[in-house]
Amino acid sequence: MAYSDKVIDHYDNPRNVGSLDKKASDVGTGLVGAPECGDVMKLQIQVEGDTIVDAKFKTFGCGSAIASSSLATEWIKGKSINDALLITNKEIVEELSLPPVKIHCSVLAEDAIKAAIADYKAKNVKV
Amino acid sequence: MKTPIYLDYQATTPVDARVLEAMLPYFTEHFGNAASRNHPFGWKAEEAVDTAREEVAKLIGSSSKEVVFTSGSTEAINLALKGAVEMYGDSDHGKVKGRHIITSLVEHKAVLDVCKHLEKNGCDVTYLTPDKTGRVSVEQIAEAMREDTLMVALIWGNNEIGTINPIREIGALCHEKDVLFFVDGTQAVGKIPVDVYADNIDLMCLSAHKMYGPKGVGALFVRRRQPRVRLVSQIDGGGHERGMRSGTLNVPSLVGFGEACRLCRENLEKEMAHTTGLRVRLEARIRASLDEVHLNGNADHLLPGCLNLSFAYVEGESLLMGINNSLAVSSGSACTSASLEPSHVLRAMGVGDDLAHSSIRFGIGRNTTEEEVDFAADRIIETVKRLRDLSPLYEMALEGIDLSSVEWAGH
Numbered sequence: 001m002a003y004s005d006k007v008i009d010h011y012d013n014p015r016n017v018g019s020l021d022k023k024a025s026d027v028g029t030g031l032v033g034a035p036e037c038g039d040v041m042k043l044q045i046q047v048e049g050d051t052i053v054d055a056k057f058k059t060f061g062c063g064s065a066i067a068s069s070s071l072a073t074e075w076i077k078g079k080s081i082n083d084a085l086l087i088t089n090k091e092i093v094e095e096l097s098l099p100p101v102k103i104h105c106s107v108l109a110e111d112a113i114k115a116a117i118a119d120y121k122a123k124n125v126k127v
Numbered sequence: 128m129k130t131p132i133y134l135d136y137q138a139t140t141p142v143d144a145r146v147l148e149a150m151l152p153y154f155t156e157h158f159g160n161a162a163s164r165n166h167p168f169g170w171k172a173e174e175a176v177d178t179a180r181e182e183v184a185k186l187i188g189s190s191s192k193e194v195v196f197t198s199g200s201t202e203a204i205n206l207a208l209k210g211a212v213e214m215y216g217d218s219d220h221g222k223v224k225g226r227h228i229i230t231s232l233v234e235h236k237a238v239l240d241v242c243k244h245l246e247k248n249g250c251d252v253t254y255l256t257p258d259k260t261g262r263v264s265v266e267q268i269a270e271a272m273r274e275d276t277l278m279v280a281l282i283w284g285n286n287e288i289g290t291i292n293p294i295r296e297i298g299a300l301c302h303e304k305d306v307l308f309f310v311d312g313t314q315a316v317g318k319i320p321v322d323v324y325a326d327n328i329d330l331m332c333l334s335a336h337k338m339y340g341p342k343g344v345g346a347l348f349v350r351r352r353q354p355r356v357r358l359v360s361q362i363d364g365g366g367h368e369r370g371m372r373s374g375t376l377n378v379p380s381l382v383g384f385g386e387a388c389r390l391c392r393e394n395l396e397k398e399m400a401h402t403t404g405l406r407v408r409l410e411a412r413i414r415a416s417l418d419e420v421h422l423n424g425n426a427d428h429l430l431p432g433c434l435n436l437s438f439a440y441v442e443g444e445s446l447l448m449g450i451n452n453s454l455a456v457s458s459g460s461a462c463t464s465a466s467l468e469p470s471h472v473l474r475a476m477g478v479g480d481d482l483a484h485s486s487i488r489f490g491i492g493r494n495t496t497e498e499e500v501d502f503a504a505d506r507i508i509e510t511v512k513r514l515r516d517l518s519p520l521y522e523m524a525l526e527g528i529d530l531s532s533v534e535w536a537g538h
Binding site: 011014019034039040062065 | 444469479480484517520
């Protein structure tokens with residue numbers, strides 16, 4: 001199977017690999033996918049005000065899944081929460097030139113961003 | 128050492144240089160049709176085919192009259208299964224045996240798909256679930272047998288996991304119960320000792336390209352005594368191969384097939400020792416540096432050159448992506464196949480889908496060296512380590528989280 005150069009680049013040099021303290025109140029964690037399906041993404045954000053100041057990921061999955069989550073962290077860093085929520089899987093597909101069978105990887109990355117933000121919001125409900 | 132290193136010998140093998148040399152004159156100089164009975168061109172071709180047939184027979188312990196040449200294993204399987212059902216399943220042809228077939232869930236698709244076809248045509252097929260090492264037992268076969276059982280169809284050495292079935296014992300049971308025994312010998316012939324009479328086999332397919340011969344030729348062993356097995360041909364026209372398979376014989380490739388069989392027979396013990404040694408070396412080197420490596424297969428009954436391992440917490444396609452510039456191997460991962468389903472063999476063995484996605488098959492063969500195996504192990508080790516650092520599952524496992532207790536949001 002041929003991978004695009006961008007997928008290979010993210011696979012060879014994944015950006016923002018790692019973990020943030022999931023217990024910290026300024027950190028939101030999204031864990032999406034399932035091992036049986038062959039992909040699991042963990043995406044974490046650290047938020048100051050409403051800006052995502054740091055993002056980390058770890059992914060179990062194919063090269064396209066790794067690249068999608070790596071790209072997602074790159075894109076959301078420095079964005080406001082509301083802007084991050086606007087990122088769609090289509091943009092990821094286009095940027096990485098993912099073939100149709102790999103579109104689910106981009107969907108998973110979008111889900112991971114949304115799940116991390118939802119987790120952060122749940123932790124920081126304004127009273 | 129040249130890269131990429133070929134470790135996919137279950138998929139196919141290179142044609143041995145000695146095999147190619149034997150074939151070449153039969154393309155140009157001795158190009159006759161083996162069925163041309165009235166001139167020397169035909170005689171020369173026929174003589175070459177006879178020699179090839181002798182060599183195939185010697186390798187499997189049959190008589191040369193029991194070897195029917197085909198285009199490969201898939202065709203031989205079609206002829207054996209469909210041909211037997213047509214011959215014995217109806218009341219039209221002498222002895223009626225019935226239309227029940229026993230096979231297993233870990234067969235090659237060629238057998239499973241033919242069985243599905245036969246089911247549509249009124250056959251009843253029992254698909255046995257193997258044990259967790261992929262092996263079917265004599266007891267399971269005995270339990271599945273019925274009054275109307277026509278045939279047991281089983282793989283000898285599994286193409287994905289290398290597990291070897293207890294063929295001789297199952298064959299003895301079949302003969303005791305007067306049931307035909309078909310064996311898929313594609314991966315076993317030329318790799319382990321095969322003696323169709325001692326092993327109680329009635330029908331067996333084999334393929335040249337799995338044993339350093341050319342692609343596109345194979346054979347079906349059809350037993351001629353105790354019992355004499357008769358089949359209805361599936362390809363008609365001209366009556367070649369004793370009427371069981373018409374079509375002009377592919378003389379050059381059959382010459383190659385014969386030579387490949389001779390080389391396998393003469394070097395069997397040496398090659399078994401060579402490939403087994405390298406397989407053990409590869410597994411030991413990987414295990415010395417990585418934890419959570421699972422063998423898919425039966426450690427006590429394994430084809431010499433087949434090693435299927437699952438690397439927990441790492442997805443197979445991403446692992447292949449990390450090594451495919453330097454190693455040619457296969458994966459049971461969904462993503463590497465068109466079907467998007469993990470391997471049906473690993474599933475049938477009860478390997479979880481997560482580990483099935485993490486499986487890699489290493490195929491070791493005649494030309495593999497210690498240096499290549501060590502290089503392969505090192506590439507695997509470094510890539511698995513790198514991907515585990517990237518894996519949320521490995522992180523969770525290290526934290527002591529039981530992954531099976533997590534409620535995953537599947538998609």
